[in-house]
Amino acid sequence: MRVALFLTCVNDTLFPDTGRxxxxxxxxxxxxxxxxxxxxxxxxxxxxxxxxxxAEPLARRFADVFGEYxxxxxxxxxxxxxxxxxxxxxxxxxxxxxxxxxxARAVAPVVPKTFELTEFLVDVLGVTDVGAYYxxxxxxxxxxxxxxxxxxxxxxxxxxxxxxGLELRELPGAEECCxxxxxxxxxxxxxxxxxxxxxxxHAVSTGxxxxxxxxxxxxxxxxxxxxxxRVGMRPVHLAEILASTEAxxxxxxxxxxxxxx
Amino acid sequence: MSSRDLILxxxxxxxxxxxxxxxxxxxxxxxxxxxxxGERTLADTVDLLAENLADYRAIVHRTDEAGLPELxxxxxxxxxxxxxxxxxxxxxxxxAASAAEQIQDxxxxxxxxxxxxxxxxTGCAVAVAETGTLVLDGGPDQGRRRITLVPDHxxxxxRVPEQVVSxxxxxxxxxxxxxxxxxxSGPSATSDIELDRVEGVHGPxxxxxILAG
Amino acid sequence: MSDExxxxxxxxxxxxxxxxxxxxxxxxxxDAPAFVGMPSFPRAARDAVRDTxxxxxxxxxxxxxxDKRAVAVAELDDWAAxxxxxxxxxDHTLRHLDRYLEQLEASVTAAxxxxxxxxxxxxxxxxxxxxxxxxxxxxxxxxxxxATQEIGLNEALxxxxxxxxxxxxxxxxxxxxxxxxxxxxxxxxxxxxxxxRDIFAREMSAWGRPAPEDLTxxxxxxxxxxxLHLREKFLRAKVGVSGANFMVAETGTLVVLESEGxxxxxxxxxxxxxxxxxxxxxxxxxxxxxxxxxxxPRSSTAERMNPYTSMWTGITDEDGPRSFHLxxxxxxxxxxxxxxxxxxALRCIRCSACLNICPVYERAGGxxxxxxxxxxxxxxxxxxLRGTGSEIDASLPYASSLCGACYDVCPVAIxxxxxxxxxxxxxxxxxxxTRGGTKTVIxxxxxxxxxxxxxxxxxxxxxxxxxxxxGQRLASRxxxxxxxxxxxxxxxxxxxxxxxxxxxxxxxxxxxxxxxGKDGLR
Numbered sequence: 003m004r005v006a007l008f009l010t011c012v013n014d015t016l017f018p019d020t021g022r023x024x025x026x027x028x029x030x031x032x033x034x035x036x037x038x039x040x041x042x043x044x045x046x047x048x049x050x051x052x053x054x055x056x057a058e059p060l061a062r063r064f065a066d067v068f069g070e071y072x073x074x075x076x077x078x079x080x081x082x083x084x085x086x087x088x089x090x091x092x093x094x095x096x097x098x099x100x101x102x103x104x105x106a107r108a109v110a111p112v113v114p115k116t117f118e119l120t121e122f123l124v125d126v127l128g129v130t131d132v133g134a135y136y137x138x139x140x141x142x143x144x145x146x147x148x149x150x151x152x153x154x155x156x157x158x159x160x161x162x163x164x165x166x167g168l169e170l171r172e173l174p175g176a177e178e179c180c181x182x183x184x185x186x187x188x189x190x191x192x193x194x195x196x197x198x199x200x201x202x203x204h205a206v207s208t209g210x211x212x213x214x215x216x217x218x219x220x221x222x223x224x225x226x227x228x229x230x231x232r233v234g235m236r237p238v239h240l241a242e243i244l245a246s247t248e249a250x251x252x253x254x255x256x257x258x259x260x261x262x263x
Numbered sequence: 264m265s266s267r268d269l270i271l272x273x274x275x276x277x278x279x280x281x282x283x284x285x286x287x288x289x290x291x292x293x294x295x296x297x298x299x300x301g302e303r304t305l306a307d308t309v310d311l312l313a314e315n316l317a318d319y320r321a322i323v324h325r326t327d328e329a330g331l332p333e334l335x336x337x338x339x340x341x342x343x344x345x346x347x348x349x350x351x352x353x354x355x356x357x358x359a360a361s362a363a364e365q366i367q368d369x370x371x372x373x374x375x376x377x378x379x380x381x382x383x384x385t386g387c388a389v390a391v392a393e394t395g396t397l398v399l400d401g402g403p404d405q406g407r408r409r410i411t412l413v414p415d416h417x418x419x420x421x422r423v424p425e426q427v428v429s430x431x432x433x434x435x436x437x438x439x440x441x442x443x444x445x446x447x448s449g450p451s452a453t454s455d456i457e458l459d460r461v462e463g464v465h466g467p468x469x470x471x472x473i474l475a476g
Numbered sequence: 477m478s479d480e481x482x483x484x485x486x487x488x489x490x491x492x493x494x495x496x497x498x499x500x501x502x503x504x505x506x507d508a509p510a511f512v513g514m515p516s517f518p519r520a521a522r523d524a525v526r527d528t529x530x531x532x533x534x535x536x537x538x539x540x541x542x543d544k545r546a547v548a549v550a551e552l553d554d555w556a557a558x559x560x561x562x563x564x565x566x567d568h569t570l571r572h573l574d575r576y577l578e579q580l581e582a583s584v585t586a587a588x589x590x591x592x593x594x595x596x597x598x599x600x601x602x603x604x605x606x607x608x609x610x611x612x613x614x615x616x617x618x619x620x621x622x623a624t625q626e627i628g629l630n631e632a633l634x635x636x637x638x639x640x641x642x643x644x645x646x647x648x649x650x651x652x653x654x655x656x657x658x659x660x661x662x663x664x665x666x667x668x669x670x671x672x673r674d675i676f677a678r679e680m681s682a683w684g685r686p687a688p689e690d691l692t693x694x695x696x697x698x699x700x701x702x703x704l705h706l707r708e709k710f711l712r713a714k715v716g717v718s719g720a721n722f723m724v725a726e727t728g729t730l731v732v733l734e735s736e737g738x739x740x741x742x743x744x745x746x747x748x749x750x751x752x753x754x755x756x757x758x759x760x761x762x763x764x765x766x767x768x769x770x771x772x773p774r775s776s777t778a779e780r781m782n783p784y785t786s787m788w789t790g791i792t793d794e795d796g797p798r799s800f801h802l803x804x805x806x807x808x809x810x811x812x813x814x815x816x817x818x819x820x821a822l823r824c825i826r827c828s829a830c831l832n833i834c835p836v837y838e839r840a841g842g843x844x845x846x847x848x849x850x851x852x853x854x855x856x857x858x859x860x861l862r863g864t865g866s867e868i869d870a871s872l873p874y875a876s877s878l879c880g881a882c883y884d885v886c887p888v889a890i891x892x893x894x895x896x897x898x899x900x901x902x903x904x905x906x907x908x909x910t911r912g913g914t915k916t917v918i919x920x921x922x923x924x925x926x927x928x929x930x931x932x933x934x935x936x937x938x939x940x941x942x943x944x945x946x947g948q949r950l951a952s953r954x955x956x957x958x959x960x961x962x963x964x965x966x967x968x969x970x971x972x973x974x975x976x977x978x979x980x981x982x983x984x985x986x987x988x989x990x991x992x993g994k995d996g997l998r
Contacts (some may be wrong), residue, residue, distance in 0.1 A: 010981055013939065015948045016976055018983035025993045039988045042938035048931050050878060056935040063939055091894070098816060179835050183877025185927075186513030189594035190875060191968035192522040196839045197877070198532075198973065226973030267593040270755065273913040277814035281571045288760055291568040295557035314781065316917075321563045327976040362802070370794040374711045374745045394781035407795040408786075410745040412737060431781075432766035439761045440727040441587065443744075443792045446769075446785035451737040454777050455646035455662050456669050456695040458537040458832075464645060464785060466697045466737025467707065 005035045006071040010081045011043040017218045023245035024077050034205040040067040046084040051185050061089050065108045074116045077241045079148025079217050082118040121156040129253040130160045135248040137167035146179050171208035182223035197229040206233050217242040289413035299429035304460040308392045309423045315395025319449030320462050321470040331475050348410045352403020368406040382416040390421045391434045400442040408445050417467040423476035516871035522879040523841035524937040530841055533668045538832045544778035548779035563769045563889040566823035569758050575727040576758045583728030587790020587969035589800040600805045601632035608638050611748050613714045620644035621719025623752045625848040641709050643738035645702050658842025661776050669693040676701050695823040716742035720753045726761050729789045733782045743786050747798035755804050756822040771887035808861030814910035817898040821856045823888040852882035856895040864903050870921045873899035948982040
């Protein structure tokens, strides 16, 4: 099986550690994963802000870059749902606008082959215990596009529950949006910030050290709010927890976070 | 052009994408839902009705046909009712034991006159167990819609088990849409203050249901 | 490191401190409640977010009903099938609306009713005012109706010297408080019991029977005050005005669901009944009610069944009104119907489950939406009924984080996020729309030029990976120079959130340098 990592442009640029974690994890599980260098952005920022026509070339590009693989794995519920839910919708809209079937045909092959990381682990590889070790208290925030878009259900929690040393704390109001919402975070900054602060308040109330989610976009918002409110809690992507083992804790986990001057 | 023709014209112009051979109604609607929820005996269905009526603060009593006059007399007396509204077709023996003055439901009475009467006794057309609902259709033992509205105390007699159905779909199948219908589930209530339910606003604040049979 | 002062950490029960400061009063409308000239959503929401009382009221009420709804829905193991059937019934009806409107007109007429058609609010108001004047009456009692709020009927009747009394408890609170509604089901949801007590004590005497001297803030006492205040009006009313939840085409039956009994009062005591209903409220058959009578109460008040449902077909001899008028209104609905994506908003049965679940509504409040239709459904309905020309209507499609909770709870499966994104496209790209029955092409809204340029640039960079990579590297290499707070639009981010640290290299550089990690993770 030829497996491609669709890391997403945000992770590539801002969160390379998450990418390294996915690679480490999949390699450990015997999956040889490739990173097609032609990948860029799935087009979700354009699409969700109303620039559907700007997103179309990006969807075609995605289909070109990833078309040859048997499975496409992404550590983002949001970008995963863009491909799985919205690419077909974009194709249908183009057809309804009298622009033919070419977009729908172009994206059709990659849609069913695209998996969010926890789906790939649980459904394709059939594992929930990935042999991870992470001696921390963790609370899990299910992000909206993973929860209500891809319907990841309890897959992430089952994976976390199998991690040795990890103590899972239930997050109150877990299913409520953190307030990120892409450009919503700046277009409606006041409401977004209020939602983020409430999410952080709930997270802090669990007493956990770490807030885990499977999407770095939401974690940027939640983590940025935590940092500003100085609540002494940190955001960590699920992949980084799953990649960590007793023998090989992640190198970036063992070193103090580089602080910015 | 009349507004009627203008609106219908706009509707048609808006629907040019709908093909002439669009699915007909019968095939466009898949009724994959249940006609009733769960399988119950008749007795269980009546019990469920009683439970759901009570859950929404109706006061439920049970009696047989013979005990009905005594029970009605007692309930009216307990409420302190001196005059009771009576639909024209209410079985006369129901109120035979009551001392309350019986006032017939008449078209010429004004709402203000009805407002002076404490209680009303009616039958019903059908009762729905799953939702705890009484349906009144203006039949002879139920009278005009307003008589079960203006007095503050409504006693409704349900003949069990024959007037009880399990579900909303079954109830709709039993009633005639052309009649004036009132579905009643518990006494008047509101959720308008902080979205919390409070019983007792404009309709009868006391709803008593007698399951007779 | 900037020496900017960070707020103290949050407590579990207190509202977030950064946001709880400087409470400002809720926007209080003047004597003429109106939505014209509303500021855009973000500005209106900012005031609401800072109003701690309002936020506490909304949080309490929406969370209460949210949990109850989930319980009521879970009682039915065939909820998904009911929801799907509801969607199909409404979709089919909309796709053949002309046929069902004609059928409804025929059946209502055959049952003794009179059907009127109104192309817009002005015509609807004129029809109703003329009907009332023909009775010689100068007051009407009203049961809560979104359609009459939408067309501003009370104000139009007042201009004709006709007094319209709202009789729904929450509507009464809004009317007495000279306020605007902020919720579809509970228009006074933004008021707590304490505020309601004050409004009743202060205002009831000017409208009729005063509130009892010893009125407390107990909900039962407030309900009792409303009962006494309104009873007088019900008993003397000669004209009732209503909307309808459903109209059955095959039988001509109208259906109103309510709780308090004020609906029954308005529908059965007056001699004349005027029902103002949007053309999309039709269902084809009597049987179709079996779906909505199960889904609507559970979705709106979280009850198995609401206390009272009235169904009437034309007029009945010696029971209820002697004359019945049905005013069918378009007022932007046919324009909405013409949009193949946006059309689904007309499936709405006004349950308000989407408001109650929405995290944005909970914090922004209903007034920020600048319409009688607030919340997620309002954000897709108002810009379609009214067009995206005004500042508020152009901002509504963005009043959502696209979290999808509204779609999940919708009993007729309106994909609200899909329509929001579709309307965002209409705002930023313009394109073909139908306005006033005429197909036209609108231009992009003003104020999006910089964003449009940025989106194009991002798309261009993303279709030229070399450019993207050069940008990533530049960002990484200059990371020590990045400011902690951003200027321009970025300021909206850094006002409340820190930026993540820029990594020393993008993932793709690491991948190439280490041969995909095979040469070591560092």
